[in-house]
Amino acid sequence: MHVLLIRTYQLLLKGLARVLPFPRQHRLIGAGASQTLAAELSRRRWRRPLLVSDRQLMQLQLPAALIRDLDTAGLPCSVFDQVPENPTIACVEAGLQCYRRNGCDSLIALGGGSVMDCAKGIAARVGNPWFPLRWMEGLFRVIGPPPPLACLPTTAGSGSESTIAAVFSDPQRHCKFAIADLKLLPRITVIDPILMLGLPPAVTAASGMDALTHAVESYIGRNGSAWSRRKALSALRRIHAWLLQAHRHGRDETARLQMALAAHEAGAAFTRTNVGYAHAIAHALGSLYGLPHGLANAIVLPEVLRWSSPCCERQLAEMARAIELEGINSSNGSEQGLALAFIAWIEALKQDLGIPATVAELREEHIPQISRSALKEAHPDYPVPRLMTQTDCQALVSRLQDHSDSQRCAQPPLQ
CATH class of the missing domain: 3.40.50.1970 (Rossmann fold)
Known part of the structure; x- marks a missing residue:
C-alpha cells in the first residue's frame, strides 16, 4: 500500500481515537x-x-x-x-x-x-x-x-x-x-496480586516483557496522545522498578501488584494508540512455531526499536529519562545516545530474565512467509514511526535466527 495512503488512514484513526466514547470500567484493586x-x-x-x-x-x-x-x-x-x-x-x-x-x-x-x-x-x-x-x-x-x-x-x-x-x-x-x-x-x-503469587519465573518474565512492549510501542507510535503517553510512562516506570523483583521473589505482593498495574496501564495506553512491528512479527512467529506471545515480543522488541530509532530517537530518549537510566546524564546526553542506552537496557533486562536473544526454531525458508504475514497485519493499522518494506522486514527477521549448531537440527513449525 502506498505510504501516503497508510499515513492518511492512520491519521484518521488518530482523530477517531480522540473522540470515541470509551466506556468506563469498574475496577476492584488490591490484595483480596x-x-x-x-x-x-x-x-x-x-x-x-x-x-x-x-x-x-x-x-x-x-x-x-x-x-x-x-x-x-x-x-x-x-x-x-x-x-x-x-x-x-x-x-x-x-x-x-x-x-x-x-x-x-x-x-x-x-x-x-x-x-x-x-x-x-x-x-x-x-x-x-x-x-x-x-x-x-x-x-x-x-x-x-x-x-x-x-x-x-x-x-x-x-x-x-x-x-x-x-x-x-x-x-x-x-x-x-x-x-x-x-x-x-x-x-x-x-x-488482585494474590492471584499471581504462584506464577513461575519464566511466565513472570514473558508477561512482564509483553507489558513493556505494549508501553513502548504505544509511546513511540504516531497516534499517541498526552493521556496515552502518561499511561505508557507510568507503566514503564513500574516495570523498571518491579519486574526483576517479581521475577526473583514471586511471592512479593507489592511487586505483583505493581506489575499488574503496569500491565493494566500499558493495555489502556495501546488500546487507544495500537501497537507496532514487534507485535506483528511476534504474532507471525507465534502462529508458525507456537511461541508464547510475551516471549516472542521480548525477543523481537530490541531489533524493531533499533531499526525504528532514526524516526523515534526523541521518544526513546524520553523513556530513558523517565526511568533515569544509570550512568546517563539525562540533561546533557544526546537523544541518539539516550535512545541507544534505552535499547541496551531492554537487552540487559532480557538477559537478567533469562530470555533468549534469538528464536531457536526460526528457519531461513520461513522468513519470507513470516515477513509477509507481519506486514499484512501491520499495514495500514499500526502507526509505526518508520515504515518497513518486505526487504526490510526479512532482513530484521533474519537477525533473530539462532546460528548455533542446534539450529541445524531445528524442528519444523507446529501445525
Missing part, C-alpha cells in the same frame, strides 16, 4: 479484591455467569474460591476451561456452545491474556450469532451488544482486561487475527 466480585455481580443482577479459565488453573484450584463465593451469593456459574495457550476460533465456538447450553447471561474470565481474549470472543459471538468470528476481524465489526464481562487477570502482561481488542489463532491459515470494538471492553476488572 477478587473476594468482593461476587457481591458486585449480585448488585449488578448478573445471574448465571460462565467462568472462562484454563485447565492448568483449574487443576491448581485457583478459581475454587471465586466459584464458592458465587455459589454463596446465589450466582451458580458454569465453567469453560478448554482455552489453549493461543485461543483459536474452535475454542471460542466450544465456549459459545457451553454458554448457550447452560443458559448463561454474563461472563467471567479468570486467567491470562489467552483466557480473557477467548472470553471476549465468546461474548462477541453471543451478541452476534449470525456473524462468524473471522467476519468480525478488524475495527468496530462487533455489531450486536455482547453480554457483560468481568476479568480477573492472573498474569501481568497482556493487559487484555483494559483493552477493546482480542487476538485469535487460525490454525487452518497459519495466522493470527484481531477483533477490536468498544463493546469488548470488560465492564469489571479485578486486579
